[in-house]
Each structure stands twice: as structure tokens, then as C-alpha cells.
Amino acid sequence: AQSVAQPEDQVNVAEGNPLTVKCTYSVSGNPYLFWYVQYPNRGLQFLLKYITGDNLVKGSYGFEAEFNKSQTSFHLKKPSALVSDSALYFCAVRDLRSGNTGKLIFGQGTTLQVKP
Amino acid sequence: ETGVTQTPRHLVMGMTNKKSLKCEQHLGHNAMYWYKQSAKKPLELMFVYNFKEQTENNSVPSRFSPECPNSSHLFLHLHTLQPEDSALYLCASSQEGNEAGELFFGEGSRLTVL
Numbered sequence: 001a002q003s004v005a006q007p008e009d010q011v012n013v014a015e016g017n018p019l020t021v022k023c024t025y026s027v028s029g030n031p032y033l034f035w036y037v038q039y040p041n042r043g044l045q046f047l048l049k050y051i052t053g054d055n056l057v058k059g060s061y062g063f064e065a066e067f068n069k070s071q072t073s074f075h076l077k078k079p080s081a082l083v084s085d086s087a088l089y090f091c092a093v094r095d096l097r098s099g100n101t102g103k104l105i106f107g108q109g110t111t112l113q114v115k116p
Numbered sequence: 117e118t119g120v121t122q123t124p125r126h127l128v129m130g131m132t133n134k135k136s137l138k139c140e141q142h143l144g145h146n147a148m149y150w151y152k153q154s155a156k157k158p159l160e161l162m163f164v165y166n167f168k169e170q171t172e173n174n175s176v177p178s179r180f181s182p183e184c185p186n187s188s189h190l191f192l193h194l195h196t197l198q199p200e201d202s203a204l205y206l207c208a209s210s211q212e213g214n215e216a217g218e219l220f221f222g223e224g225s226r227l228t229v230l
Contacts, residue, residue: 034218043118043206043221094217104219106159
């Protein structure tokens, strides 16, 4: 069965420091992987995706993610965190059983807290 | 602005009321979704519509009734709800056949059942 795990409920980082939000996945075949961000009382906003090609994917707001097939990971990274990056982050994998529909399986979310 | 609009943004209702949540997408997508987001729980997929046809119902209680009159509009009709149904209800859309399958979400409707 397809699944995605975010092992950390919360990540704390000081402003200006690099940040990493972890995600591991389990799928049959090639994974399609996504990161979303949710600010308080808002919907989910798409950050970036990996389908194929370069293992380092660049997305919105300076975020990037590295696909590692051997470790089945897709960690979200940013070289220099901003206080405004504080939010809830979701990793997701496309359910390959659903064919070409966009049905996604989400991790439980990681709260990122960036302190000034 | 994500191209997916949900109304109302906030709704308070009693257990005997009947209300509806509305979602409209302006992206030309052909698939739409309802998700439920409760505190401290993962996002729960409720319903999936492809080309206006319901393709998935994840064991959702019958007090939630979806309606998809066309590929741009999606409703969630609510009746005889329970307090545990209080949550943020998120609508999303995507383009079926799009290999990536990324979803675009609305801002959500915050439902409180008294």
C-alpha cells in the first residue's frame, strides 16, 4: 500500500539557518511526490513536486526538495529560513492505484517554527 | 488566489440544521475533491469526482451528501451533523490525465457543529 510518513511533528529553527523537513514514502513503482504548505486558517498551497529527472527539485518561496530513491525520502529544504516560513507542511504521494487522477495520500504534517 | 473558491469560509450550525458548502474552480479542471481536516489528524479524503461522476466515497457517513452538477462546481450538503464533524473542509481540483496529478486547494470552510 502507498504511504507517506513525516517523522517530526514539529521542527524548530532560528531565522537565517538552514531548515529541513523530513518525509519518507512507500509506493509501488515510481513515486510522484509533492510538498504543500498550510498557513493558519488557510487551505493548502502547492510548493513543489517530483515526477522524474533531476533529484533536486526547486519550488516556491526558495524551497527545494531532494528525492533519494535508495532511502525512499523526499526531504524539504531551504538554505535560510524566514520567520514567515512558519507554517504546517505536508508531504504527499500520488496514489498510483487511482490511475491518472490526482488523488494524493498525505503525511500527517510537520509544524515548522522559525524563531527570530 | 488558487483558482478554487469555497463558501462560506465559516459556518456554525446546530445538529438539526441543513446547510451546504460550495466550491467553484476556475482552472478548467475535470476532477474535484472534498477533504476533511480535523485537529491532530491527517487529511481525510471524503469524495472524488471525475468528469462529474463520483468515483470514490471513503466510507463517509450519509449525513454528508456531495453534489457535482458540472465540472466547475462541487457541493457538500450537510444534515443532522454531530459535534465531531466540526472541522475544516477543503475542496480541491486537478486535471485528470495530468501525469503529475497535483491538487489545487481552496481556502477551506471552517465548520462548527453545536
